[in-house]
Amino acid sequence: MNRALTLAHRWSEPARMRYAGDVFLTGKGRMRDRVISSTYFTVSTPMWGGYIEMEGHLDTFTLGLEKLVATGIQPRTVVDVGTGAGASGAMLARTWPQARVEAIDSSRRMIRHARMLHDEPNLRYRRASALAMPYDNGSVDLVTCLNAIVVPSEMQRVCAPDGHVLMAATWVPLRADDSDWVRRFADAGFHRIAADNHGNGSWEILARQP
Ligand SMILES: C[S@@+](CC[C@H](N)C(=O)[O-])C[C@H]1O[C@@H](n2cnc3c(N)ncnc32)[C@H](O)[C@@H]1O
Structure with missing residues (x-):
């Protein structure tokens, strides 16, 4: 930096x-x-572009994604929130080539940067806010984010009834079961099905309550 x-x-x-x-x-x-x-x-867009090439930056997201793949889900619609330089969105597009993956970010410059780096055919970058995502209620099978802003109620709104959320952080460890974080997601109708710490960070997978 x-x-x-x-x-x-x-x-x-x-x-x-x-x-x-x-x-x-x-x-x-x-x-x-x-x-x-x-x-x-x-x-700081160029700096975030550099971060994704730094060893370890994507590790927690990768681990959470591997766990999710192992569950056998086959999402048709995936949204990566606060995608930054876009590596997480590209990883999702490669993981599920049959899915439509949208990687959103509120920064126009960040989106331009991401588009220069990745061009998977099933991946679309879009300028949009995590606070009001441009998707219909219940229309997204999987919502993901890495080091990004989260709004539990908005995730709940867009997530399909049998949908999932994958959240990862490079530098933030897992919140305790009795934390505000977990409570807010529970109030929004999600429960943790898998989670772990890794290095300085963590990942977690949430499912909509049946
Ligand atoms: C900490 S960076 C993380 C970027 C990337 N996911 C990573 O880990 O390398 C947060 C990203 O969220 C975006 N962002 C901030 N507020 C946002 C909002 N309200 N809606 C969507 N994206 C937002 C920023 O532009 C930035 O790209």
């Missing part, structure tokens, strides 16, 4: 964390935090 990006990263971190926290709890965030957060991701 160059010096300017390091400073932007440190300076914007409280606002980005508050934004993610507010969005997680209420489905919306403060305008100032949103502006800081999206400006940071716009200026």
Whole structure:
């Protein structure tokens, strides 16, 4: 990371964390935090492009995906939220070539960058927000995210009744069963079917309650 990006990263971190926290709890965030957060991701796009090539960045997502594949699910519609430079979306498209995979991100620059890196035929990048995804109720078989903002109620809205969610984080360990995180997802109708820590991060798979 160059010096300017390091400073932007440190300076914007409280606002980005508050934004993610507010969005997680209420489905919306403060305008100032949103502006800081999206400006940071716009200026740091090349850095996130570099991250995905860094050893270990995708490991937790890869492990969660392997576990999901082992369950035998065959999703027809997959949405990767906050895809950044797009490696997770591309991995999904290769894993299920018969599926339609959409990788969304709120940053126009990030989407442009991802399009330059990946061109799987069943993968489409789209500028869209995690807060209001452009999908009908119950129309997505699998929602995924790696290091991205999550809105349990919005995931619940778009997820099919027998759908799944895969969430992975490179630097955040698994939340406890009695945490707000797990409770919010349970309130939104999901339960954890598999989860694990790996390195500094973690992955988890949620299923809609039967
Ligand atoms: C921490 S980066 C992670 C990128 C990528 N998934 C990775 O791990 O390399 C978060 C990404 O979420 C995007 N983002 C931030 N707020 C968003 C929102 N409300 N809706 C969709 N994407 C958002 C950012 O533009 C950024 O690309």
